Structures are given as structure tokens and as C-alpha cells.
Amino acid sequence: MKNLALLATLVTGALLLYGTKDFPAWGDPRDPASTYLSPYYIEKAIEQTHVPNIVTAVLGDYRGYDTMFETVVIYCAGMAVLSVLWRKKEE
């Protein structure tokens, strides 16, 4: 059983590594992300949001949904720890 699990892990890992072969090269200026999405943010962020820090503009406005659920993830972590550990003090 242990060997089977090891085999499954190794095969999955090998497949994932094989999949990275088709990725664009690191920092390639012609990959899809840098040909239409990044230039849009860089050119339009200040004009559309008046926020000089593009990272904040992307996090807070363009990807606001993502940031909202990041907050919810932290909230869930807090509530999970609270519900597992919290106990009333014995008076």
C-alpha cells in the first residue's frame, strides 16, 4: 500500500513536471501575460484609479474579488481555531 502511494505521488509529480515544459520562459516578453494584461494595467492604472502604486490598484480594484476572499480565508482561519480551541473559563 505504501509503495502504491509512493508510485502515485511520483507519477503525478512527473506528469506535473512534464507539463511545465510547455510554459513560456521565465520573464519572456512575448508570453500571453505580458502581451496584453500587464501593459493594460501599467498604462491605465493611474488614469482609471489615481493610485500611483499599481500593486495596490490591482489588488484593491481590478482583483478586488480575490482580495475579498483572501480576507475571508483569514477570517475562516480565525474562526476555525476559535471553534476548536475556545473553552469557557471554569468559574
Next chain:
Amino acid sequence: MRDINEHTAGEDLIIKTSVRLMVPFIQVFGLYVIVHGHYSPGGGFQGGVILGASFILLALAFGMKASQEYMTVSVNAVFNNLGPAIFVGVGVLCTLFGGLFLDYSALDNLIPLGVVEWRSFGIFLVEVGVGVAVMSIMVLLYWNLSSGGAMDEGL
């Protein structure tokens, strides 16, 4: 509020004195990181962690009870829920005033400041929500994990 020196949890004078001097500056810096996120690296998550760390530092140096005099357990519980509620509330408010969810420019119909200005200000409102949530939940996690859930005394 009692004098902070009455607490005996941290016996070391050097630690207590240096923490007492550092905490106000850490908290001002945390607020600065939150409100200055538009212009420099920072924002709600980073500033919230810095603010939360200042309360954890208080708890480490003076004991958990001392840190709970500055943020009581019930205030902490309110902040836990208030942070995500601010974020979601701003998003819902946008839909109520005729925009998409989290499209802050719709709030221009509520208070006319200008569409682009509202996008900027909406980001700020949302960052404040994130900061409140992260700060209080960091402190909550520390209190619970270090005291085994009793939230009275621990490290």
C-alpha cells in the same frame, strides 16, 4: 485602566521598558502602512499584521491579561467580524447604487466626488476593512494558541 507596570508576567525590566517604548511607534507605523498603501509598498494585510504584532508583543512582555486591557476579548470579536463586513459591505453598497459588485465608481451616485476619486477612495475603504480583520484575527490566533483556548494566561 490599571498602570501597566502592575502586571508581573514579564519580570525582566529591560524587556518591559523596551516594549513599552516600542509599542506606540509600532502602532503608528502600522497605521501609516495601511493608509499609505496607495503610494508606497503596503496596504491592509501588511499594516494589519504590524498592528497585530504590537498587541502580541504586549502580551509577550506583560502577559495576556495586560494585552486584553488594550483590546478586550469582546472588542476583538467585534473587530473580527467588522473587517470582512466592511469589505463585503462596500461591495454590496456598489451594487445598490447601480454598479457591479466592488465597482467603487458606482458610489459616485451616493456622494458625488468623481468617478476616479471614488475608485481611489473605495480601495482605501477596503484596505481599512482588511487591516481591521487581519489585526484582530492575528491577535485572536495568538491568544487561543498560546493559552490552549482559555484566553486568560499563557506565554
